[in-house]
Amino acid sequence: MTRFIYLDNNATTPVDPEVLKEMVPFFSVYYGNPSSPYRLGQEAKQYVKKSRIALARFLGCEEEEIVFTSCGTESNNAAILSALRTTGKKRVITTATEHSAIYELCVDLEKRGFEVLRIGVNASGLLKLEEIEKLLTADTAIVSVMWANNETGVVFPVEQIAAMCQEKGVLFHTDAVQAIGKIPIDLSKVPVDFLSLTGHKFYAPKGIGALFIRKGKQFEPFMRGGSQEMHRRAGTENVPAIIGMGKAIELLSQNMEEDNKRILQLRNLLESRILEEIPFTRVNGDKEHRIVNTTNIFFEGVDSETLLFDLDQKGIYASGGSACTTGSLKPSRVLTAMGLNPIEAKSSVRFSLGRYNTEEEIHRAVDEIKNSVEKIRKKLPRSS
Ligand SMILES: Cc1ncc(COP(=O)(O)O)c(C=O)c1O
Structure with missing residues (x-):
């Protein structure tokens, strides 16, 4: 592992x-x-x-x-x-x-x-x-x-x-x-x-x-x-x-096509398991016109910083926005430009996959994300 x-x-x-x-x-x-x-x-x-x-x-x-x-x-x-x-x-x-x-x-x-x-x-x-x-x-x-x-x-x-x-x-x-x-x-x-x-x-x-x-x-x-x-x-x-x-x-010239097929499958697995198994979640951004490795997910009632911190403790690394703006208390400029309100933007997490991710990792990550979201939702009063 x-x-x-x-x-x-x-x-x-x-x-x-x-x-x-x-x-x-x-x-x-x-x-x-x-x-x-x-x-x-x-x-x-x-x-x-x-x-x-x-x-x-x-x-x-x-x-x-x-x-x-x-x-x-x-x-x-x-x-x-x-x-x-x-x-x-x-x-x-x-x-x-x-x-x-x-x-x-x-x-x-x-x-x-x-x-x-x-x-x-x-x-x-x-x-x-x-x-x-x-x-x-x-x-x-x-x-x-x-x-x-x-x-x-x-x-x-x-x-x-x-x-x-x-x-x-x-x-x-x-x-x-x-x-x-x-x-x-x-x-x-x-x-x-x-x-x-x-x-x-x-x-x-x-x-x-x-x-x-x-x-x-x-x-x-x-x-x-x-x-x-x-x-x-x-x-x-x-x-x-x-x-x-x-x-x-x-x-890349040699492996890009093959790699991308595999990464797409893994991204879709991650996304579909989260959407199906964690209630009150949705994808931010057009699902069709999208690069293969990225999904940005809104978790209702979950502060993304709290979720990311909890995941970090479990050795799972994702992001609340771009790495260059991490640490800023402002909601994502990208998500607010799409019409999300500041609370929705601050309840969203970006997962971006790569060449070395495996199916086993994705399953483990989703299980942990599920646990963390449940824990956070139990503790925090719903923001809406
Ligand atoms: C879309 C985009 N443009 C520019 C940059 C900046 O690249 P660099 O870190 O090499 O300066 C990044 C890095 O995250 C990016 O995602």
């Missing part, structure tokens, strides 16, 4: 042992700086190129269109800030349910005099597309819409929005951090201009991300320094992590 049951793969994933194995020599054998002209440096450079090619193939783009960054947050910031600079325009269109890596950047932009328009979602968390149509004017610097939501797993119609932006001649960015490895992405078919991703959501280490920049699109980095990444991202490359992400991508 495992030490604990990890159901928080949208927060981060463990590094795949094959990824780790691939990385190790780059700490102590091939440790050269890719910018150094001698062999040790040039060898490192070749391996970085190999990872770039793997990522480009996986995304259906060219290797020159990939810029390695430190994380998803950096990629998101780089894309938006670049668009504001290169276009000189003041308006950003985004959604009400973006991750804080876009949301907080936009709040800051507003303080600095930029205009931010946020597209709402309906009760299922689906984007109100007609609002984009209405607001999308040529004086928009960039539209930024996440591909899959980290809290509910709901998928936005990025293909359609990208086409709308292309037609209007407006730059389009997507935060694909939660989509990579869960939804097949082919950038040769979708007119996205910028796409952000991060390694630690697909079994690569933390501290490595990438930004896709469509060929021919202007880009201005916000950070100044060396000429790495073809002058698009200064700073010595994190070679071991880049190698790790390359390997993780290779593994």
Whole structure:
């Protein structure tokens, strides 16, 4: 039996042992700086190129269109800030349910005099597309819409929005951090201009991300320094992590379909057992347009922090919202945007599954969730 049951793969994933194995020599054998002209440096450079090619193939783009960054947050910031600079325009269109890596950047932009328009979602968390149509004017610097939501797993119609932006001649960015490895992405078919991703959501280490920049699109980095990444991202490359992400991508290319089938079955098992066996529960978010690994469940009369604490004591890890907002007393911005009241939002838990979960774990987790919910409901007076 495992030490604990990890159901928080949208927060981060463990590094795949094959990824780790691939990385190790780059700490102590091939440790050269890719910018150094001698062999040790040039060898490192070749391996970085190999990872770039793997990522480009996986995304259906060219290797020159990939810029390695430190994380998803950096990629998101780089894309938006670049668009504001290169276009000189003041308006950003985004959604009400973006991750804080876009949301907080936009709040800051507003303080600095930029205009931010946020597209709402309906009760299922689906984007109100007609609002984009209405607001999308040529004086928009960039539209930024996440591909899959980290809290509910709901998928936005990025293909359609990208086409709308292309037609209007407006730059389009997507935060694909939660989509990579869960939804097949082919950038040769979708007119996205910028796409952000991060390694630690697909079994690569933390501290490595990438930004896709469509060929021919202007880009201005916000950070100044060396000429790495073809002058698009200064700073010595994190070679071991880049190698790790390359390997993780290779593994996705081989196993994604099979893995996702299995993860979907496990997610559905978890969800259906909870809904059937625990009264007064329901799923937050559209069940059809959703990534395979995520379910966000409302437990009436159960404070999610109390439930998560109880589960933590039993070695079961899940989340009350995004990991980046854990500890904040505010109800989830994503769930309230869907129309949940603050109490409902604070009675909801996200379960996100991954490659290493087993059926046995899911059964054990549901049994424990059931016990915890019963215990909490007995103790606490109903909030409604
Ligand atoms: C949708 C989304 N965007 C961006 C990020 C930020 O990625 P990173 O932690 O690599 O900065 C996350 C991480 O949870 C995320 O879920």
